[in-house]
Amino acid sequence: MSTTGGTRIRELIVTPIAFRDPPLLNSNGVHEPLALRIILQLVLEDGTVGLGESPGGTARLERLEAAAKVVVGMDVFDTTAAATAIDAALLPTVPSSHERGWTTSAVEVACLDAQGKLLGRPVSDLLGGKVRDSVPFAAYLFYKWAEHPALDGRAAVGDDWGEALDPAGIVEQARLMQQRYGFRSFKLKGGVFPPDEEIAAIRALAEAFPGQPLRLDPNTAWTVETSKYVARELDGVLEYLEDPTRSIEGMAQVVEDSPLPLATNMCVIAWEHLKPAVEQNAIQVLLTDHHYWGGLRRTRELAAVCEAFGLALSMHSNSHLGISLAAMTHVAAAIPNLDHSCDTHYPWNSADDVIVPGVLEFRDGEVAVPAGPGLGVELDHGALDRLHRLYVESGVRSRDDTGYMRRIHPEYELRLPRW
Ligand SMILES: O=C([O-])C(=O)C[C@H](O)[C@@H](O)C(=O)[O-]
Ligand SMILES: [Mg+2]
CATH class of the missing domain: 3.30.390.10 (Enolase-like, N-terminal domain)
Structure with missing residues (x-):
């Protein structure tokens, strides 16, 4: 040293x-x-x-x-x-x-x-040691177009996932995710189509992958009443319903009538949100994310707080590359009360990684905790x-999902809740 x-x-x-x-x-x-x-x-x-x-x-x-x-x-x-x-x-x-x-x-x-x-x-040792050798992740399913349409002189950009705009397309995407990565649980990003269509997609997944945990996350696209309706419809089908509606107060109203546990990575995103969320019984599952909870050690502490208040733990992800995946894997390995598989966007973005390949491989939907010193990954x-x-060269300086949608469909309006 x-x-x-x-x-x-x-x-x-x-x-x-x-x-x-x-x-x-x-x-x-x-x-x-x-x-x-x-x-x-x-x-x-x-x-x-x-x-x-x-x-x-x-x-x-x-x-x-x-x-x-x-x-x-x-x-x-x-x-x-x-x-x-x-x-x-x-x-x-x-x-x-x-x-x-x-x-x-x-x-x-x-x-x-x-x-x-x-x-x-390894970093997991610095966090108190790993309690599991590999970390389970969920397939993160999205409704998607077959390609980015041609725009401003740029040609269309396709990918090898294809289109997914209905239940059959989502099931096909889930099969690809399972074939390529071995995932054994699935999360569908919802809030895109009317709730009944998304309920149908979840039912199709349940039929195609019996017994495998499923979750749905419409990112606050629904009113309290719609959220209660979806929760009743998918009782016994989902392991949890994620951020159906906005705010701690809104989620608490849904909980009163929901047979399903509610999860969030949107209304409890800072330490000061925990007390009101617990007092109002707004959530049953917290999706932690070391990127905004203060790092890996703070995430361990957050896990202890969740344990104290009987909240289950899962993990959130945004579009990310391998350094983040390594960090997520180390901290998830060191949290005893990780109750659900973690989210990851990595399959959507891994082709452009900044780390030398070979360390972070998905086997049966799990990533083995890197054994090398530190995060165990090397910068390319x-x-x-x-x-x-x-x-x-691109000039892109911020994320703008709504603005991009409007450039393709000028009539698009952002409305939350939409249904
Ligand atoms: O669980 C979530 O809310 C997310 O993964 C948030 C992300 O922004 C996701 O919605 C996305 O990338 O479209
Ligand atoms: Mg979410």
């Missing part, structure tokens, strides 16, 4: 990237052809490099660049001090603790990767340069 001097942070390199994303539909519109992430390289004085990955966009990039200035000179083992200093630096301009959490989390993961490399131990510098150039 290095001397204390060697463990100080020399530099935090913050690199925005863009990568291909299929036309996945959701309650806000449709995914654009390029998704954004930010890759962190935390360089210590002894040359050790810790990796991190954050969702992209100009605001998050600027905050990470501000954080980079704050952490230089700090000891990489002082993650609490680093988070406190970053939080204090952002507070005057970023009032939301949830928003500040995205920044502190990404830096913490890079610190833990570097710590693990210094100690020759060529891929990083290529995706950074794509970011620069």
Whole structure:
């Protein structure tokens, strides 16, 4: 292990990237052809490099660049001090603790990767040790178009998943997901078609994959009454219903009449939301996400809070690449009370990864916890340069599912709730 001097942070390199994303539909519109992430390289004085990955966009990039200035000179083992200093630096301009959490989390993961490399131990060991050797993930099913349509002189962009706009298309996509990755549970992103069509898709999945856990997430596309109706219709079919309606209060009203457990990654997204959610009995399952809950250690703490209040745990995901998947796998492996398989978008985006392939493989829907030091993954510098150039040249600077949908269907209106 290095001397204390060697463990100080020399530099935090913050690199925005863009990568291909299929036309996945959701309650806000449709995914654009390029998704954004930010890759962190935390360089210590002894040359050790810790990796991190954050969702992209100009605001998050600027905050990470501000954080980079704050952490230089700090000891990489002082993650609490680093988070406190970053939080204090952002507070005057970023009032939301949830928003500040995205920044502190990404830096913490890079610190833990570097710590693990210094100690020759995997990150899961730094989180108290793994309680499972591999982590189960769910197939993340989306209604989708066959291709991104031709637009502004750009040719149409297809993919090898095909179209999925009805129950048969969703079942076919689920079969492909199972063939390619071995998933044994399925989540359908809903809020796209009228509820009865999505209920039919879930019933078709239940018939095609008997006994395999299913969940539906319309991202607050429904009123309280519609949510209660869907919950009754899918009683005994879903393991949980995710964010059917908006707000802690709305979810609490649904719970009063729902035979199904309700889950969220939308109305409980910061520490201050836990107390009202528990007091109002608004949710039964929390989808944690280390990217905004303050990092991997805070996610372990969150799991303990959930245990105390009898909340089950699952894990949320956005479009992401391999550094995030490695971090998700390490923390999920170290949480005893992980009750459900984790979400992951990785199959939709893995073709453009920034890590050297070979470590993160799905077998029977599970990812083995990387055994190498730190996160156990290695940066592919060529891929990083290529995706950074794509970011620069594309001009895409924020996610805009609604705006992109309107460019293709000008009559599209964002309405939440829609049904
Ligand atoms: O569980 C969720 O709410 C998500 O995965 C949020 C994402 O933004 C998803 O809806 C997407 O990528 O379209
Ligand atoms: Mg969700």
